[in-house]
Amino acid sequence: MKFLYNKHNIIVLFVMVICLWGMYHGFRMGVADVLAYKAEYALKTWEKEKRLPNESEVGTAIINASSAVSWESANPEYMDLHAQVLLYKALLYWGDNKFDPISALSVELYQRSIKRRPNWPYTWARLALVKSYRREYDAVFYEALSNAVKLGPWEPGVHTTLAAAGLFGWSELNIESRRLVASNIHRGLRFSHSELASIIHRYRRKASVCGYVSVDEFSKSLCGW
Incomplete structure (x- = not known):
């Protein structure tokens, strides 16, 4: 007991x-x-x-x-x-x-x-943004950019964050990364057209972006073709 x-x-x-x-x-x-x-x-x-x-x-x-x-x-x-x-x-x-x-x-x-x-695309996108603001376009930046696009291709917040990151450092990016940024913006136009247009205007990159995107109803309204 x-x-x-x-x-x-x-x-x-x-x-x-x-x-x-x-x-x-x-x-x-x-x-x-x-x-x-x-x-x-x-x-x-x-x-x-x-x-x-x-x-x-x-x-x-x-x-x-x-x-x-x-x-x-x-x-x-x-x-x-x-x-x-x-x-x-x-x-x-x-x-x-x-x-x-x-x-x-x-x-x-x-x-x-x-x-x-x-696998959270927003954190990758935000990492790309702060790296861009620090002007550190290195392997960490490119990995963040690539993973954000891959993991969040249809996320409006990813579109706008990467647009700011990419357009801020546009002149420092290689061709592949410029295409990635432009295609990300192109996808985002159907969801956040006015916000993306505002970011493009802020960095004066309309001609740069429009030179990389294909012609459709969304890009036409941005680029004025």
């Missing part, structure tokens, strides 16, 4: 430990989710208003995003979010010596996120 009683106590204790672990893990996930939501809401606000945040706004968003990662360190979505916010901070220091180290952290976080979630 004593042996059975002790065995019963061990089982109860084991069940209690499992329950407590589950409660703690659920708590961590809940806290991380709330913090990530705050950072994501800020990002969406800046994107909707088409503006850069001020230092206070981006500082708060970075605290929330980095805290979400600290609570759930293996979550690739939070790493991606933190990287996005860091890029916004880096852009506040465009042309300043602070841009490089801040944007380098963004690159590092995107690469960590990709290791956890290698």
Whole structure:
């Protein structure tokens, strides 16, 4: 009886430990989710208003995003979010010596996120964008560009992000990559025509893009053929 009683106590204790672990893990996930939501809401606000945040706004968003990662360190979505916010901070220091180290952290976080979630096209596209802004048209950039197109050929967000990445560094790209960027834009015209046209106008690359795309109803409205 004593042996059975002790065995019963061990089982109860084991069940209690499992329950407590589950409660703690659920708590961590809940806290991380709330913090990530705050950072994501800020990002969406800046994107909707088409503006850069001020230092206070981006500082708060970075605290929330980095805290979400600290609570759930293996979550690739939070790493991606933190990287996005860091890029916004880096852009506040465009042309300043602070841009490089801040944007380098963004690159590092995107690469960590990709290791956890290698088939997510948006992270590849965002990695290509920050590499382009850093003017690093290397193997990492070309891999990001290629994988974003391959994994998200019909994703509107991938179309616009890669358009910005490719057109910003157009003069530095090889022929194959220019074709990849142009074909990505061409596919995206049926979903995000006005936004893509705006990006092309921003970088003054209408003639460049139109020289690579085939003639159809979507390219006609862009190129005026």
